[in-house]
Amino acid sequence: MEDCIFCKIVKGKIPSTKVYEDENVYAFKDINPAAPIHVLVIPKEHIVSANDITEENAEVVSHIFVVINKIARELKINETGYRIVNNCGEQGGQTVGHMHF
Numbered sequence: 181m182e183d184c185i186f187c188k189i190v191k192g193k194i195p196s197t198k199v200y201e202d203e204n205v206y207a208f209k210d211i212n213p214a215a216p217i218h219v220l221v222i223p224k225e226h227i228v229s230a231n232d233i234t235e236e237n238a239e240v241v242s243h244i245f246v247v248i249n250k251i252a253r254e255l256k257i258n259e260t261g262y263r264i265v266n267n268c269g270e271q272g273g274q275t276v277g278h279m280h281f
Contacts (some may be wrong), residue, residue, distance in 0.1 A: 181226045186278035190224050204240050205247050217255055217262070220280050221248055227279045230268040244281055 181187050188194040189208065196208035199219050210218040223240045227233065233241055245264075252258040266281050267273035 181278075184226055184276075184278050186220075186222050186276055186280065187226055190222070200247055200251055202247070205244055207247060207251055215263075217257060219251060219255075221251070222278060222280045228277050229274055229279050230266060232279070241279075248281060 185194065189196045190206050196211075198206070198208050200207035200221075204224055205221060206224055207219050207221040210220050221244050223237070223244065225237060225240060227237055227240075248264060249258070252262055264281055266279070267275075
């Protein structure tokens, strides 16, 4: 989607501090962190929210959780604990129309 800020980040049109990238997922540091370690993990494919998960794109969502686990181990927060959050829709607190964790 052309006007999506996260799609622009994935395409390199907006700078970010990359934490992880593969063919389906991109992870980067939040520019307004709400925690000492605040990483956003997004599908490269534009999926608006959890409401838009389908049989065709569900595999990338599963892969995101594998990536989150990998990032947690690399940042050495896997043993101390961390939170995974996904807001769905405006009433659910979602501020960017691209699914992110």
